[in-house]
Amino acid sequence: MRDFLDWPFFDASHRDLAERLEHWCQANLTDDEPSDLDSACRDLVRGLGDGGWLRHCVPDEAGRLDVRGLALIRETLARHSGLADFAFAMQGLGSGTISLFGSEAQKADYLPAVARGDKIAAFALTEPESGSDVASMDMTAEQDGDSWVLNGAKTYISNGGIADYYILFARTGEAPGAKGISAFIVDRDTEGLDDSERIEVIAPHPLATLRFADARLPASALLGERGRGFAQAMATLDVFRTTVGAAALGFARRALDEATRRALTRRLGAGTLADNAVTQSKLAEMVLDVETSALLIYRAAWLRDVKGLRNSREAALAKLHATDSAQSVIDKAVQMFGGLGVTRGVPVERLYREIRALRIYEGASEVQKMVIARAHLAEYRT
Numbered sequence: 001m002r003d004f005l006d007w008p009f010f011d012a013s014h015r016d017l018a019e020r021l022e023h024w025c026q027a028n029l030t031d032d033e034p035s036d037l038d039s040a041c042r043d044l045v046r047g048l049g050d051g052g053w054l055r056h057c058v059p060d061e062a063g064r065l066d067v068r069g070l071a072l073i074r075e076t077l078a079r080h081s082g083l084a085d086f087a088f089a090m091q092g093l094g095s096g097t098i099s100l101f102g103s104e105a106q107k108a109d110y111l112p113a114v115a116r117g118d119k120i121a122a123f124a125l126t127e128p129e130s131g132s133d134v135a136s137m138d139m140t141a142e143q144d145g146d147s148w149v150l151n152g153a154k155t156y157i158s159n160g161g162i163a164d165y166y167i168l169f170a171r172t173g174e175a176p177g178a179k180g181i182s183a184f185i186v187d188r189d190t191e192g193l194d195d196s197e198r199i200e201v202i203a204p205h206p207l208a209t210l211r212f213a214d215a216r217l218p219a220s221a222l223l224g225e226r227g228r229g230f231a232q233a234m235a236t237l238d239v240f241r242t243t244v245g246a247a248a249l250g251f252a253r254r255a256l257d258e259a260t261r262r263a264l265t266r267r268l269g270a271g272t273l274a275d276n277a278v279t280q281s282k283l284a285e286m287v288l289d290v291e292t293s294a295l296l297i298y299r300a301a302w303l304r305d306v307k308g309l310r311n312s313r314e315a316a317l318a319k320l321h322a323t324d325s326a327q328s329v330i331d332k333a334v335q336m337f338g339g340l341g342v343t344r345g346v347p348v349e350r351l352y353r354e355i356r357a358l359r360i361y362e363g364a365s366e367v368q369k370m371v372i373a374r375a376h377l378a379e380y381r382t
């Protein structure tokens with residue numbers, strides 16, 4: 001099952017990383033659903049920081065983010081605990097725009113704290129009236145002397161309510177649509193920010209609506225160039241989209257593992273479920289989905305890390321296929337478990353709830369299809 005680490009996409013450091021993390025996960029993670037979600041997430045961020053894993057969320061000494069490392073970490077964490085993967089992923093997504101576009105002072109203020117697990121990060125793009133259509137956002141940031149004044153709302157913000165700061169995108173008026181948006185760093189204790197309204201989803205994660213009423217930020221909160229926020233958000237998502245596929249792959253591998261063990265032990269007639277041809281056909285389809293997802297994910301990551309190429313098409317292929325096919329793998333696993341598969345708290349039941357949102361956030365499957373088709377058609381049109 002871990003033969004994929006020998007693929008040419010990886011080097012020795014990746015194999016070492018995956019082995020060390022596997023041991024750490026076995027010693028440190030459980031996949032029980034916590035009674036206090038917020039403190040469980042805080043503890044996970046702290047534990048991942050102490051373990052040295054969050055260092056991979058921020059650029060190395062050479063200024064690089066290693067997408068293969070990020071993907072391997074997410075795949076491994078997701079196989080052990082959806083919440084641990086979530087805690088890790090948000091430290092990356094919630095600091096990525098600073099890593100890519102921040103000033104030296106912003107990098108120094110935030111990135112080491114994110115890597116240690118001292119600051120919890122969040123990324124606030126979605127609004128009540130603009131989700132997939134990011135360019136139509138309404139939230140405003142108006143310049144007033146030396147400050148920016150924020151008004152509006154963001155919703156479905158992961159880590160909302162527990163984050164120490166939010167990377168926030170708001171309309172600054174340079175132009176209508178995508179060209180009039182800028183990025184800001186908003187500390188949680190900013191007056192005029194209310195992040196107390198929580199949202200409950202099928203697989204529990206800290207999630208909130210943020211409301212801003214004349215919230216005032218210093219000029220230094222502007223992140224990167226004014227009016228470039230849309231492009232910055234897309235560039236950040238481009239790095240992390242492949243890793244959403246990797247998390248889905250981790251969930252799918254866990255489901256395949258659970259289902260295989262169950263099939264080998266569950267009695268059916270004179271043998272076991274695994275002796276049955278219909279079950280074997282299901283298992284073969286699950287293996288195919290897992291392997292094709294892994295190939296697409298690590299190809300996309302390798303293209304970016306090693307070839308230095310913009311990989312929007314390949315990242316879209318990886319996210320689309322890995323998330324959609326993980327849903328199918330997990331559904332088959334639930335079916336193979338029978339009644340036990342829909343029993344609250346059983347691993348495949350949790351995975352069934354856990355996978356669903358991945359087909360919606362960071363670009364819904366339909367949006368990924370548009371990216372792929374556009375890139376494909378462009379090759380014919382030129």
Ligand SMILES: Cc1cc2nc3c(=O)[nH]c(=O)nc-3n(C[C@H](O)[C@H](O)[C@H](O)COP(=O)(O)OP(=O)(O)OC[C@H]3O[C@@H](n4cnc5c(N)ncnc54)[C@H](O)[C@@H]3O)c2cc1C
Nearest residue numbers: 123124125126131132133156157158357360361362364366
């Ligand atoms: C668990 C969870 C965590 C999240 N975390 C964050 C976060 O940390 N930060 C953040 O900013 N946002 C976050 N989101 C929000 C997420 O990014 C949005 O839900 C997503 O972008 C979709 O937007 P929407 O919900 O408004 O759906 P809509 O934009 O209303 O889309 C609804 C559906 O329409 C379809 N659709 C959309 N566009 C197209 C198209 N072009 N062609 C065809 N069909 C289309 C898709 O099926 C889509 O699911 C999170 C969401 C969830 C569920």
